[in-house]
Amino acid sequence: MKQVLTWACSLLFVFPLKAQEVPEVYSNIGSDENGVFLQMSNQKIYAQAAGDYFHFSDFYNNITGTEAGLEFDFKIPDLNGTLYYGFINYKDGSFPQPVYFRESSPIVNGKTVIPIARNLSGRYDMIGWEKSGKGILGYRIMTDKGLILYDGKAAFIHQDTLFTAVPTVIEGPFINKLTHKSCVISFVTSQEVKASIKTNNKTFTDKKASIKHEIEINRLEAGTQYNYQLTLGEFEYDFKFETSPTPGSRKKFTFAYGSDSRSGQGGGERDIFGTNAYIMKRIASLSMAEGAKFVQFTGDLIDGYEVSRERMNLQYANWKHAVEAYWHYIPFIPGFGNHEAYNYIFHDTIRDFNYLIDHFPFANDSGESLFQDNFVLPENGPRSEDNSKYDPDKSKDDFPSYKESVFWYTYDNVAMVVMNSDYWYSPQGLSIVSGNLHAYIMDNQMKWLEKTLKRLEKDENIDHVFVTVHTPFFPNGGHVKDDMWYNGDNRMRPTVNGKTYDEGIIERRDKLLDIIVNKSTKTVAALTGDEHNYNMLTITEEMDRYPETYNHEKVKLSRTFYQINNGAAGAPYYAQEKTPWMKHVRNFSTQNALVLIDVEGSKIHVRVKNPDTLELIDEYDLRK
Numbered sequence: 010m011k012q013v014l015t016w017a018c019s020l021l022f023v024f025p026l027k028a029q030e031v032p033e034v035y036s037n038i039g040s041d042e043n044g045v046f047l048q049m050s051n052q053k054i055y056a057q058a059a060g061d062y063f064h065f066s067d068f069y070n071n072i073t074g075t076e077a078g079l080e081f082d083f084k085i086p087d088l089n090g091t092l093y094y095g096f097i098n099y100k101d102g103s104f105p106q107p108v109y110f111r112e113s114s115p116i117v118n119g120k121t122v123i124p125i126a127r128n129l130s131g132r133y134d135m136i137g138w139e140k141s142g143k144g145i146l147g148y149r150i151m152t153d154k155g156l157i158l159y160d161g162k163a164a165f166i167h168q169d170t171l172f173t174a175v176p177t178v179i180e181g182p183f184i185n186k187l188t189h190k191s192c193v194i195s196f197v198t199s200q201e202v203k204a205s206i207k208t209n210n211k212t213f214t215d216k217k218a219s220i221k222h223e224i225e226i227n228r229l230e231a232g233t234q235y236n237y238q239l240t241l242g243e244f245e246y247d248f249k250f251e252t253s254p255t256p257g258s259r260k261k262f263t264f265a266y267g268s269d270s271r272s273g274q275g276g277g278e279r280d281i282f283g284t285n286a287y288i289m290k291r292i293a294s295l296s297m298a299e300g301a302k303f304v305q306f307t308g309d310l311i312d313g314y315e316v317s318r319e320r321m322n323l324q325y326a327n328w329k330h331a332v333e334a335y336w337h338y339i340p341f342i343p344g345f346g347n348h349e350a351y352n353y354i355f356h357d358t359i360r361d362f363n364y365l366i367d368h369f370p371f372a373n374d375s376g377e378s379l380f381q382d383n384f385v386l387p388e389n390g391p392r393s394e395d396n397s398k399y400d401p402d403k404s405k406d407d408f409p410s411y412k413e414s415v416f417w418y419t420y421d422n423v424a425m426v427v428m429n430s431d432y433w434y435s436p437q438g439l440s441i442v443s444g445n446l447h448a449y450i451m452d453n454q455m456k457w458l459e460k461t462l463k464r465l466e467k468d469e470n471i472d473h474v475f476v477t478v479h480t481p482f483f484p485n486g487g488h489v490k491d492d493m494w495y496n497g498d499n500r501m502r503p504t505v506n507g508k509t510y511d512e513g514i515i516e517r518r519d520k521l522l523d524i525i526v527n528k529s530t531k532t533v534a535a536l537t538g539d540e541h542n543y544n545m546l547t548i549t550e551e552m553d554r555y556p557e558t559y560n561h562e563k564v565k566l567s568r569t570f571y572q573i574n575n576g577a578a579g580a581p582y583y584a585q586e587k588t589p590w591m592k593h594v595r596n597f598s599t600q601n602a603l604v605l606i607d608v609e610g611s612k613i614h615v616r617v618k619n620p621d622t623l624e625l626i627d628e629y630d631l632r633k
C-alpha cells in the first residue's frame with residue numbers, strides 16, 4: 010500500500026519508453042527503446058501495449074462544484090451512458106450505502122453533472138445538507154451498453170450558494186491485521202490529505218499528507234469492542250471493531266471462507282468491471298449476520314490477467330467497494346490467485362500463440378506489487394525465491410516479493426497459514442519464457458511453510474491450523490487439467506532462467522502433504538478455491554491419488570485430512586469431473602456458497618450456506 014497511484018500513472022502516461030532491466034529469472038525476454046520483447050529465433054515480439062482508455066484516478070478526481078451542484082469529467086471522450094447518484098446517510102444504519110435518487114444524469118463524452126440544488130433539496134434532502142452545508146454523494150458510472158464501471162463517492166461543501174468538491178474517503182476505512190491488542194485501519198482518499206483516527210480516547214494522525222493511509226492502533230485490550238472515528242476535513246465517520254480474544258482463551262467463534270469472485274454472467278452487479286460485486290456483497294453481509302470475526306478469501310477476487318495497471322486497479326477498487334460496508338467492522342483477508350495476474354503478453358502471429366509472463370519491474374509494477382498496493386496484510390512470510398538453488402544471481406533480487414501474499418495470522422486458538430500458489434506465474438509458454446507454474450509452490454515458500462507449521466505446533470495457544478491456498482491439492486471440477494494434478498502429468502514444473510525445476514507438480518504436491526499432514530498434528534483442513542464450486546474431500550491413505558504409471562516415491566499419509574473447496578463466490582461455474590479420488594468427494598455444489606467455520610475449543614463445526622438464497626448447502630463436524 011505504499012505506492013501513490015497518481016504518481017505511477019504519470020510515469021506511464023508522460024514518460025517515453027526506454028530499455029529497462031529484464032529480471033534474470035526470465036529467458037528469451039529482452040528490452041530496448043521500443044519496449045519489452047520476446048526473442049524468437051531472429052524475430053522480436055514486442056509486448057502488447059496497455060491500451061489504456063482511462064486513468065482510474067479520473068473516475069474520482071475531476072469533480073468541480075458550481076452553484077447548481079457537481080460537474081464530473083471522467084476524461085474518456087468516448088464514454089456515453091448514465092450516472093446514477095444519491096446521498097449516503099452515514100447516520101442512518103451501520104452499513105452506509107448510496108440511496109439512489111429517482112432520476113439519473115446522462116454521461117456525454119465523458120462528462121456529466123449532479124444537480125444537487127435542483128434535485129436533491131427539500132423533501133429529497135435526507136442528509137440535511139441544506140442545514141449542515143455538507144454532504145456525501147454516491148455515484149455509479151454505467152456505459153451506454155449497460156456495463157457498470159465504477160461506484161464512486163464525492164464529498165461536497167455548500168457555502169454562500171456555491172458547492173465545492175472536497176477530499177473524499179473513496180475506500181474504507183478497513184480493519185486489517187487484527188490481533189488481541191492492535192489493528193491497522195486503512196483508507197484511501199481522493200487527494201493527498203492528512204486524516205486522523207480517534208479511538209480509545211487517543212487520536213492517531215497521519216504523519217504526512219497522502220492518498221493511501223494506514224494507521225496502526227495499538228495497546229488495546231483483548232476481546233474488546235472499540236468505537237473509532239475517522240476525521241477528514243469537516244467529515245467524520247463512526248464505526249467500531251473488536252480486538253481478538255486473548256490467544257488460547259478458547260472461546261466460541263465463527264469465521265468465513267470463500268474465493269473466486271471474479272465477474273460472472275447475468276449482467277448488472279454480477280460484473281462491476283472485473284468483479285462479481287453482487288455475490289461478494291451477499292457474502293459480506295451473510296458473514297456479518299452470522300457474526301463471523303473475519304473473512305478469509307483466497308484468490309481470484311477479480312478478472313485480472315491484464316496488461317493495464319489502470320484496469321487492474323479499477324478491478325481491485327470494485328472488489329473492495331463490494332464488501333466495504335462490512336469491512337469497516339471485521340477484517341477481510343484476501344489471498345493471491347491466478348486471476349491476480351498482471352502480465353506482459355507476447356503474441357506470436359506465426360504460431361498464433363500468446364506467451365504470458367508476470368509484469369516487471371517486480372518491485373513496483375508486477376502482479377505481486379499491485380496486490381501489495383491494494384491491501385494491508387501481514388508481512389511475516391518468506392521474502393522471495395531469491396537465494397534458492399535456482400536463483401541465477403545471488404547478489405541481487407531477481408524474483409518478485411512474497412510480501413503480503415504469503416503470511417500467517419491467528420485468532421484465539423486458530424491459526425491461518427495463507428499461501429500463494431500463483432507466485433511469479435507465467436500463464437502460458439513458460440518453457441520458452443521461464444516462470445512459475447500455476448499451483449506450484451516453489452522452494453523458499455515450502456521451507457517457510459515447514460518452519461511456520463513447526464512453530465505453530467509448539468504454540469500452546471493454537472489448537473487448529475488451517476492452510477489456505479488458491480489451488481486444490483486434488484481438483485474435482487474445472488481444474489483437473491491443472492492445479493496440483495495436471496491430469497496426472499508430473500512433467501509439469503517451473504522453469505527459472507531456462508532451467509527446469511527438479512521436482513514435478515505431483516512430487517511437489519506430495520511434499521506439501523507430507524509437511525502439512527504428516528509433520529503437523531494441528532492442521533485440520535486445506536481451504537482451497539480456483540474451481541468454481543463447493544465440495545469437501547476427505548483425504549486418507551486409502552484414497553487413490555496417483556496416475557496409473559508413476560515412477561516416483563509415493564507419500565504415505567499418517568492420518569485423515571480435509572480439503573474444503575469453495576470457489577463459489579460468483580465466477581462462472583464448473584461441473585464435477587472424473588478423478589481417481591472422486592468417490593471421496595462430498596456434496597459437490599455449483600450454488601454460490603460461503604463456508605462458515607464454527608470453532609469452540611477443541612471442536613470445529615462447518616456450515617455451508619448459499620449467500621444469495623441463505624439455504625444450508627452442507628453441514629458437518631471436522632473435529633468433535
Ligand SMILES: [Fe+2]
Binds near residue numbers: 309347348479539
Ligand atoms: Fe483461479
